[in-house]
Amino acid sequence: MAKVNGVNKKLLAKKDMNFFAEFTANAAKAARMLGYGVAAGVLVVFVVLTFIVAFFIRNTIIKGQIKDLQNTLNGPDYASLEQDAAVLSEELNDMTNYYYALTQMRKNVDLVDTVPTELPDIIEKCIPSDSFIRDYTITNSTLSMSGYSFTYYSPVDMVNMLNEKNVFTSRPNISVVREDIASETQPEDLIDGDMVDAINNYYQFTVSGTLITNVHISVTRFQEGTEIATSIGGVETIDVKAGDAYAIEGVSQITYAGVTYQLTRITVDGNQVDDAHFAIILQDNKYSDVARGNYDIRLYYAPVTADAAATEG
Structure with a gap:
């Protein structure tokens, strides 16, 4: 076998082939990677161009x-x-103001308590047999009556019976005075012409007390303004028995004519509710109290902005 410098020629040729094969494989691999990169780049460019064209269209x-x-x-x-x-906005304002005026007049009517129609019958049933009522008058919610009785305790018994029938808010004032017949020249005039046995003793009595009536709570809603607050809707009147609890529900937010309003403050008879109480009202979404008298409650609101509505949502 031929040798070159003592090395076998076939062995030398094989080593040369193995040496160049490694470079050939690396070159092929690099070519494939380059092809992949070019294809990916073309794809990205195509996608970008597609988005640009779609956006333009x-x-x-x-x-x-x-x-x-x-x-x-x-x-x-x-x-x-x-x-x-x-x-339309102007017409809505006019109608709102008109409605407010009507409800304001209705409030004035509601504040006038009517005398119970059954009151005369109740008084008649409570009059003792030895007594009679000479006259009685009702001024606002105060009942005053006077009459005569042949016994001292009969007027007191009559008042007790009236109290049992819940006619008065509390025990009325009563005065019983014995009449002196000898000092009267015409005894029959003491009772408007109705004859009374002048020989017997009799007494004149007067009774005055406050009738049980309802307490009126007026509720009005206003929109806060730079100079003057405008009404939202009309005046609502709530009738509650004196001493009973009442509540105004859903006060935190209201919607009127498509606009949502947020409660900002409350006044009761012109006095503003303090911050601590106001925070509780907002949390409970209602105003509650005990009816101790006629109250004028005013709820003031401000329109809810889009940012505020998004924050609450």
């Missing part, structure tokens, strides 16, 4: 729709909408 369509909408709004059908909206 979509933008063109939207611009066309906006232009069509503007042309429609500028058309004769919509030309007077703003003016019509202003007219």
